[in-house]
Amino acid sequence: MTDPADGTSAGDDDEGRLAELIAQRRAKVAALRDRGIEPYPVRFDPTHTLATVRSQWTELAAGASSGEQVTIAGRMVARRGHGKLAFVDLREDGTDLQVMLQEDALGNAMADALELDIGDWVGVGGEVIRSKRGELSVRATSVTLLGKALRPLPDKWHGLRDVEARYRHREIDLIVNPDARRALLVRSQVVSALRRELEGRGFIEVETPMLHPIPGGATARPFVTHHNALDVDLYLRIAPELYLKRLIVAGFPKVFEINRNFRNEGMSPRHNPEFTMLESYEAYADYGDVMDLTEALFRAAALATVGTLDISYQGRPVSLAGPWPRRPMLDLVREAVAREDLSYDTPVDELRALCAAHDIEPLPGVSAGALVNELYEGLVERELWDPVLVVDHPLATSPLARRHRSAAHVVERFELVVTGRELANAFSELTDPDDQRARFEAQDLARAAGDDEAMVVDEPFLTALELGMPPTGGLGVGIDRLAMLLADVPSIRDVILFPTLRPER
Numbered sequence: 001m002t003d004p005a006d007g008t009s010a011g012d013d014d015e016g017r018l019a020e021l022i023a024q025r026r027a028k029v030a031a032l033r034d035r036g037i038e039p040y041p042v043r044f045d046p047t048h049t050l051a052t053v054r055s056q057w058t059e060l061a062a063g064a065s066s067g068e069q070v071t072i073a074g075r076m077v078a079r080r081g082h083g084k085l086a087f088v089d090l091r092e093d094g095t096d097l098q099v100m101l102q103e104d105a106l107g108n109a110m111a112d113a114l115e116l117d118i119g120d121w122v123g124v125g126g127e128v129i130r131s132k133r134g135e136l137s138v139r140a141t142s143v144t145l146l147g148k149a150l151r152p153l154p155d156k157w158h159g160l161r162d163v164e165a166r167y168r169h170r171e172i173d174l175i176v177n178p179d180a181r182r183a184l185l186v187r188s189q190v191v192s193a194l195r196r197e198l199e200g201r202g203f204i205e206v207e208t209p210m211l212h213p214i215p216g217g218a219t220a221r222p223f224v225t226h227h228n229a230l231d232v233d234l235y236l237r238i239a240p241e242l243y244l245k246r247l248i249v250a251g252f253p254k255v256f257e258i259n260r261n262f263r264n265e266g267m268s269p270r271h272n273p274e275f276t277m278l279e280s281y282e283a284y285a286d287y288g289d290v291m292d293l294t295e296a297l298f299r300a301a302a303l304a305t306v307g308t309l310d311i312s313y314q315g316r317p318v319s320l321a322g323p324w325p326r327r328p329m330l331d332l333v334r335e336a337v338a339r340e341d342l343s344y345d346t347p348v349d350e351l352r353a354l355c356a357a358h359d360i361e362p363l364p365g366v367s368a369g370a371l372v373n374e375l376y377e378g379l380v381e382r383e384l385w386d387p388v389l390v391v392d393h394p395l396a397t398s399p400l401a402r403r404h405r406s407a408a409h410v411v412e413r414f415e416l417v418v419t420g421r422e423l424a425n426a427f428s429e430l431t432d433p434d435d436q437r438a439r440f441e442a443q444d445l446a447r448a449a450g451d452d453e454a455m456v457v458d459e460p461f462l463t464a465l466e467l468g469m470p471p472t473g474g475l476g477v478g479i480d481r482l483a484m485l486l487a488d489v490p491s492i493r494d495v496i497l498f499p500t501l502r503p504e505r
Contacts, residue, residue, distance in 0.1 A: 018152075025117060025149070041144070044144065053072060060128070062132060067127065072097065075091050077153070079116075082114065100129070116145065119153045122143060190479065193301045202253075204252065215456065220238045223264045237262060248470065259276065278479055281475075294426065302320050313488055330343070337354055369396035383420065384420060387416060392413070393414075394411075398411040400439070402427065402428040402431070419485060424476060424478070426473065429473065431465065
């Protein structure tokens, strides 16, 4: 079995030692309560954060005292010394600060201070000083236990050594692993930057339902639940697209939502069943306008998080500086298979033979467009490293996108691919209600034939389209994947606070 304190394989000796440590700490809790001291007090009033102390007294000389009293708080993460002089390190919001414990300053409270354990939450009052060795510190005149840790933290040199334990016990990972904390802070900065950029362009943020009566907005397998009072099945949101388009119909010209989506599909380093998307819709725009918007959003996110457009991902440079190349999907596939004559009119049998020659196994009965898409996904996408806007996708794989204004068999759609991953997907939106109905009906037939990711006919959305919808450009950005790129982490689990995991054995 696994020890949740350090993520290592725990034998009988380890289990016994852990139980002994917990018992010792519980005994300390009982002893404190016997003395009338509450080990989990209701509140505390710091005057400064640890980061504020560090920034405010940067000029204090070694061996000097500031004469200023502060009250601070944090988790105790290290301890050195004993007897009449000891040092502990507190950590708060990613910042560490040393506290000096002296019997001369603490008096009878010194004994209680030395009984504190690593992991305890502690409040300290005292004077800001710099030690003779040059370490900024607070010389404690009072020490208050704010929250007793019953379980020990992992050894600071080894941390959580089991990768799955890091994700399963994320709170421990965030305490002891600065890289985990950094990745999740990057994610927060990404979301803030995207929101600021869109609001600066006149978009308004909205919220649409997460429980849908009809699964729609993308081709994916939904999660199903049941509403007891209404006695109806509902579906966790696959995508908010159709509701957001109804707001364009309603007369809101620019809307966006940063939303949680759910897809009942497999897990991988780039897939989690629950994930976050940014979706935006802009009236009077087309997919060319949305390409420009996408570049602006990614630039804003990169500059806000890492301060540059020339980044590194997993040891390899990536330039986010634009303009990004715009390459039709068919051209990329032609290059990959060395067939300049390849087209959407190429016979299906010939396309299937091409797929087989490259160990690609498409579903039976799919169209030429779907087979070209299979070749793209199997041969091209993973090879695109610097940003590429892959444009003009097959009609067969794009049931919500407008037909291309000047080319047959394709729609006005693009995907942004960076480091071999799709990070954004966008269309000139389909606004013709009759064409949209025909697309839905084709999807419904595919669903009846066994494609459980195909869409169904969404009558409320079609009714909304019949009211009239202006030309619109729509965009979806994978927040998790963008955060992975900018945080330079290999797995989507590194940027999701509590990723979906298999049950523990």
